[in-house]
Amino acid sequence: MSALSKATPQERRQFWLFLLIALVILGAGIGLRDPWPSDEPRFTLAAKQMVESGDWMFPHRGSELYADKPPMLMWAEAASFELVRWWRLAFMLPSLLAGLGTLLLVYDLGRRLWNRRTGLYAAGGLLLAFQFVYQSQRAQIDPLVVFFITAANWGLLRHLLAPPDSGARANWPLYWFGCFCAGLGVITKGVGFLALLMLIPYAWAAWRGWDGVARPGRGAWWRWLLGLAAVLAAIALWLLPMLLTAQARDGNPAYAAYVHDILFKQTAKRYANAWHHIHAWWYYLPILLFSWLPLSLLYPGCLPRWWQRLKARDARVLLPLGWVVLVLLFFSASPGKRDVYILPALPMLALACAPFVDELLPKRWLRVAGLVFIAVLGAAMLALGGYALLSHAPKVAQFAVDRDLADGGAALWWMCVVLGAVQLALVAVLRVRRAVWAVCGGMAALWLAWGCWAVPLLNPSSSSSALMAEVRGHLGPHDELGLVAWTEQNLLMLDRPATDFGFKVPWHIQFARAVQWQAQAPATRWLFVQQPAMGDCVDRAKAIYLGHANQRDWWMFRAEALVPGCLPSAKVDESPDDDPSADMQAGP
Incomplete structure (x- = not known):
């Protein structure tokens, strides 16, 4: 040294x-x-x-x-x-x-x-x-x-x-x-x-x-x-x-x-x-x-x-x-x-x-490569945002529904348009001579747009904060909640004590334990369950559908929604750790 x-x-x-x-x-x-x-x-x-x-x-x-x-x-x-x-x-x-x-x-x-x-x-x-x-x-x-x-x-x-x-x-x-x-x-x-x-x-x-x-x-x-x-x-x-x-x-x-x-x-x-x-x-x-x-x-x-x-x-x-x-x-x-x-x-x-x-850095080939990279990135963002705003494609609408985005996700798509326009403007203004600044500015714009614009829009659905806020809205001050086939964000964002029946435990066993727990105080105990884990043992008309979050459908119900004597079979089981990427909802 x-x-x-x-x-x-x-x-x-x-x-x-x-x-x-x-x-x-x-x-x-x-x-x-x-x-x-x-x-x-x-x-x-x-x-x-x-x-x-x-x-x-x-x-x-x-x-x-x-x-x-x-x-x-x-x-x-x-x-x-x-x-x-x-x-x-x-x-x-x-x-x-x-x-x-x-x-x-x-x-x-x-x-x-x-x-x-x-x-x-x-x-x-x-x-x-x-x-x-x-x-x-x-x-x-x-x-x-x-x-x-x-x-x-x-x-x-x-x-x-x-x-x-x-x-x-x-x-x-x-x-x-x-x-x-x-x-x-x-x-x-x-x-x-x-x-x-x-x-x-x-x-x-x-x-x-x-x-x-x-x-x-x-x-x-x-x-x-x-x-x-x-x-x-x-x-x-x-x-x-x-x-x-x-x-x-x-x-x-x-x-x-x-x-x-x-x-x-x-x-x-x-x-x-x-x-x-x-x-x-x-x-x-x-x-x-x-x-x-x-x-x-x-x-x-x-x-x-x-x-x-x-x-x-x-x-x-x-x-x-x-x-x-x-x-x-x-x-x-x-x-x-x-x-x-x-x-x-x-x-x-x-x-x-x-x-x-x-x-x-003075090499022309490197500066051109940098400009092309930012130009391609900017054009892709601009095209994505423009397509989503103008096409009314079913996949775009479904994306907005899955992530609970208002107005079909217009705010998110406008972010893509603005980001792409900024990156393309940097390429047009700085050109080959100052390509290094176009690259630096284009990457900075990407991360600032993502962190300060996209993140707040995607947070309610990606974090399950909106889902668990709705769960809390259905619970009285003395009610208790049991979790079946749950994910970590459910318990984290619930922001109140809850009872779980294991995480790696097979779902049908969790459900059986939860039913026994609920039967001890049926008037004040609710179950929060991922839809596949219920099988045919819950009367949907007597349960509350909470919506779709983190690529899953969720329900909550009291004991009266249970079908008497019914317990789901092992066919409903899905190991929570089989696919660690299954929860991935967010990424630039």
Whole structure:
């Protein structure tokens, strides 16, 4: 790592302006919506139950333990709520801070490995990438795990790299810090250990005597092993208390099942023998090309320059780029694939591209490609909005009905028209000479329109807030509600106590338990049920149809609506976790 010169006033202004822009873009829409399926309500519900129950060690989904993910994000959301006392802000705050932190780490690596301008290019390229912003505006685990893996990479690269011919020694405290962050990534989503793959290209470069590799010195083997101790120490912060608490509750078999699920089924078994999201080995290639636009427009210019730097034995390029390749190979080897799995590789790819941006920006082909990208995006948005407004197509009308949009969704379609017009105007005004500003402005317009215009329109149906408000409207002050075949957003947005009969429990068993529960106080107990779970056991004329939300039809009824002696058969069952994407209602 080179010694940093003092920043000029212009460089300081550029940095703070970039940080402000990043805050506006990543924060667009915060406070304007509630958690949206499929994952957000699940994590926020678990965090809310932590706050209400005081049990922060074991996440719950209603009455059941939730063992699909470690509790790091749920802890972060619960802690955010304790700080701000408003769930609409608290559930998004961890993702916002993680996104900003990732940008700062990438900027710092770029300025230390090259210069401040390169640091801004690295962070700016990351902020432009579609998938990074989209995920940073979602309250899912991925932004947090990307932050911890990037922090681990930051510590490792600060330790492993040094200026050519400087004779600089390795920075062991930063190495241990990087390993500790990798451990935090493990207890966030299990894949934090991937940061340690950075040691493989480093070992190659050190063995081949590449430029820019720090020398650890003789007899350093025990220092390397302390890195493993740092990883294990971070994991132990959660693992040891969890195991000890579960052992203390060994009278309840649910805790033993929780330990087994989270340590084995959701890690090694999920990777080696995935049971959903099965895709071919080349699945990630379109993600690299399209989900990482417009950063991916740099690929044709970066590929030959990467090859030149690798032939020149430049470890500053080898380590981040080699690590990206290893991450892609790791996830491609598993049959189960999702686009977010490779998101942790994006910051290091942006860093590897950054040194060549100054040389590439004047190239006409790149500026034309950027203009074409924004023009195509703008034309698509304009065409979509115009078609929806003028065609009166049945699918457009059905979309508006499903999402409970007023006036056939006219406000949403006008947003598409305005956004497309803005993007096309940027292309027309800035043209090839200032194409980079057209790209930046076009992407900023997309995220601001989405967060500040579309999000408030889609929130009532996507979050089930409108559905559960109607449910509350039918309940008296002393009435109770039981949930059957429910989803996390139902309990989260109900905003009052309710009784559930399991979540993963088969629907016909839930229904049977609910009927018994309702019979104990038929005058004050209602059941809230997803339509398929009722079978033919409910007289629809005596029940209340609540409407269609989250691609499902919902009913509520008292005991008089039940068909005497009827219980649904097992044919009505549908496992809530068979398709984790079934709840997805929202996306740009």
